[in-house]
Amino acid sequence: MLSLIRKSLEKTNNIKRSSYVWNAINAIVSALESPVILMVMNRTNGLYDAGIFSIAFAVAALMLYVGQYGLRRFQSSDINAKYSFAEYHGARVITCSALIIASICYCVYGIVVRDYSAQKAAVVIMICMLRLIQAYVDVMHGHLQQKGRLDIAAKASAIRYIAEIIVYVVTLIITHDLIISTITCLMASLLVFFTVSVNVVKPYCDTLKPSMNGQKIRMLIIEGFPLFVSLFLNMYISNAPKYAIDAHLTEEIQTTYNCIFMPAFVVMLIAHFIFNPILTSYAELWLEHTREKFTILKKAIIKQTLIIAGLALLGILVAYTIGIPVLSIIFGVDLSEFKEELCVIMIGGGFLAYSYYYSTVITIIRVHSSLFVCYGAVALAAKIFAGWFVVNHGIMGAAALYTVLMAALTLMLIVPLLWAIRKESISLREKREEK
Numbered sequence: 001m002l003s004l005i006r007k008s009l010e011k012t013n014n015i016k017r018s019s020y021v022w023n024a025i026n027a028i029v030s031a032l033e034s035p036v037i038l039m040v041m042n043r044t045n046g047l048y049d050a051g052i053f054s055i056a057f058a059v060a061a062l063m064l065y066v067g068q069y070g071l072r073r074f075q076s077s078d079i080n081a082k083y084s085f086a087e088y089h090g091a092r093v094i095t096c097s098a099l100i101i102a103s104i105c106y107c108v109y110g111i112v113v114r115d116y117s118a119q120k121a122a123v124v125i126m127i128c129m130l131r132l133i134q135a136y137v138d139v140m141h142g143h144l145q146q147k148g149r150l151d152i153a154a155k156a157s158a159i160r161y162i163a164e165i166i167v168y169v170v171t172l173i174i175t176h177d178l179i180i181s182t183i184t185c186l187m188a189s190l191l192v193f194f195t196v197s198v199n200v201v202k203p204y205c206d207t208l209k210p211s212m213n214g215q216k217i218r219m220l221i222i223e224g225f226p227l228f229v230s231l232f233l234n235m236y237i238s239n240a241p242k243y244a245i246d247a248h249l250t251e252e253i254q255t256t257y258n259c260i261f262m263p264a265f266v267v268m269l270i271a272h273f274i275f276n277p278i279l280t281s282y283a284e285l286w287l288e289h290t291r292e293k294f295t296i297l298k299k300a301i302i303k304q305t306l307i308i309a310g311l312a313l314l315g316i317l318v319a320y321t322i323g324i325p326v327l328s329i330i331f332g333v334d335l336s337e338f339k340e341e342l343c344v345i346m347i348g349g350g351f352l353a354y355s356y357y358y359s360t361v362i363t364i365i366r367v368h369s370s371l372f373v374c375y376g377a378v379a380l381a382a383k384i385f386a387g388w389f390v391v392n393h394g395i396m397g398a399a400a401l402y403t404v405l406m407a408a409l410t411l412m413l414i415v416p417l418l419w420a421i422r423k424e425s426i427s428l429r430e431k432r433e434e435k
Contacts, residue, residue: 002199009155009200015148022154029161035262035330040169041178042255042332049178051251052120054258056127058242059106062235063128067092067099067135070227071220073363075142079284083220085143086211091220092139093210099135103128114247119179126182130164133189140201147204156200160192227363230371233379234359237405238352240379241398244386249394257395259331260342263319264349264402282364294424301361308357312350319346341399348403351410358413362420370416378409 012018034057041050075088107125110116116124137160141153167188171181202208211217236243242261245254285297319342327342328335335342359371382405389397 002195005196006200006203009152009196010149012151015151018151019149019154022151022158026154026158026161029158029165031265033161033165034258036165037168037172038255038258038262039331040172042259044172044176045178047252047255047333049251050258051254052123052178053127054254055242055246055251056120056124058239058246059124060103060127060131061239062232063099063103063106064131064135065228065232065235066102067096067132068138068231069095069221069224070231070363071095071224072138072142073227073360074220074224075139076145077282077364078146081146083216084211085139085146085205086207086209087213087216087220088139088142089208089210090212090217091224092136093212094217094221096132096136099128099132103132122179123182126179126186130182130186130189133186133193134160137193137197140197144201144204149204152200156192156197159196160189163188163192226369226372230359230375233375234355234409237375237378237382237409238402240382240386240405241390241402244390244401245398248387248391253395256333256335256338257398259327259333260335260338260395260399261345261402263315263323263327263342264345264352282361298421304357305354308350308353312347312353315349316343316346319343338395341396344396344399344403348399348406351403351406354410355406355413358410358417362413362417365420365424367416367420371413374409374412374416377412378405381405381408 034054038050038053041053069091071088071091075083103125106128107116107121110124111121137157141157144150144153164185168181168185171184172178175181198208241257242254245257282297282300285293285300320339323342323346324335324339362371382401386401389401391397393400
C-alpha cells in the first residue's frame with residue numbers, strides 16, 4: 001500500500017511542469033483551507049465560534065514560523081549541500097519543540113491576561129499542533145525540492161490540506177462541535193503525514209534519523225536566525241490587526257474582519273506559487289558570479305515585480321466590482337457596508353506579496369541580516385499603533401493598519417535589495433576591467 005502511494009506520487013512525464021502545476025494546486029488548496037472552514041462554520045456554529053477559529057488560525061500561523069524557523073528557504077536553495085538532510089532534520093526537531101513550548105505559553109497568557117475560555121484555549125492549542133505537523137513535514141518537503149522533486153512535495157502537501165478540509169468540514173456539519181472537529185482534523189493530518197510525506201521522502205535520503213551534531217546545528221540555527229525573525233515578524237505584522245481585535249473587540253468582529261481579509265492572501269499565494277519553483281534557479285544564477293547570469297537574475301526580479309503588480313491591480317478591481325456580494329454569499333454574512341475596507345485590504349495584499357518576494361530574494365543573495373532591521377522596525381510600529389487603530393476606527397482601522405504596515409515593509413526591503421544588486425554590479429564590472 002505504502003509503495004503504491006509512493007510510486008503514484010513519483011510518476012510524472014515532465015518533472016518541471018508537474019512541479020509548477022502541483023505547486024499551484026498546493027497553494028490554492030492551502031489558501032482555501034481557512035475560508036472553506038470559516039464558510040461552513042459561519043452557517044453551522046455562528047459568528048462567535050468562527051471568531052474563535054479565526055484567532056486560533058492566526059496564532060497558529062505565527063507559531064508555524066517558530067517551527068519552520070525560515071529554514072525551508074535555506075534548504076531549497078542550498079544547492080552545494082552545506083548542511084545534510086539529517087542536520088536540517090535535527091534543527092527542525094529543536095524548532096518544533098520550541099513551537100510546542102511557545103504555543104503552551106501563549107495559551108496560558110490568553111487564559112490569564114485575555115480571559116480565554118477553556119474552549120478557546122483548547123482550540124488554539126490544537127490548531128497550533130496542526131501547524132506543528134506542517135512545520136515538521138516541511139523539512140522533508142524541502143529536501144525533496146532540493147533534490148529536484150518539488151512536484152512530489154507539492155502533491156503530498158496538497159493531499160494533507162485536502163484531507164484536513166474535508167474531515168474538518170464533515171465533522172463540523174455532523175457534530176456542530178468546534179473541539180471535536182479540530183481533534184478529528186488533527187488525527188487526519190497525522191495519518192497523511194505518516195502514510196504520504198514520510199513514505200515518499202525515504203528513497204531520497206540516507207536516513208530519516210535526525211543528526212544532533214551540536215556544532216552544525218548551532219551554525220544552522222545561528223545562520224537562520226535573521227530569516228526566522230524576519231518571517232516571524234512578517235506574520236505578526238500581517239496579523240497585527242487580528243491580534244488587536246482579539247485584545248479589544250469581539251469574536252463577531254473578528255469573524256467579519258477575517259471574511260473581508262481572506263482575498264488579500266490570494267494575490268500573495270498566486271505570486272508565491274509562480275516564483276517558489278524558481279528559487280533554486282535564482283540561487284544558481286547568483287552563485288555563478290558572471291555578468292551574463294547576473295543580468296538574467298535582474299531581469300527575472302523585474303519580471304516578477306511586474307507580475308505581482310498586475311495581480312494586485314486585478315485583485316483590487318475584482319474586489320471593487322464584485323468582491324462584497326461574492327464574499328457575502330460565500331461566508332453567509334452581510335458584508336455590504338465593508339466595500340471600502342475590502343479595497344484597502346486588497347492594496348495591502350499586493351504589498352504583502354512584494355514583501356514576501358523581496359525577502360526571499362534577499363535571502364537567496366545572502367544579505368538576510370538586513371531583514372531583522374526592516375521587520376523589527378515595522379513590527380514595533382504595529383505593536384505601538386495597532387490598538388489605537390482598532391479601538392478608534394474598528395474594522396476600517398484594522399484594514400488601514402494592515403495596508404500601511406505592508407507598504408512600509410515593502411519600501412524598507414527595497415533598500416537592502418537594491419544595495420546588494422548595486423554591490424554585485426560594481427564587483428562584476430571591476431572583475432571585467434581587471435581582465
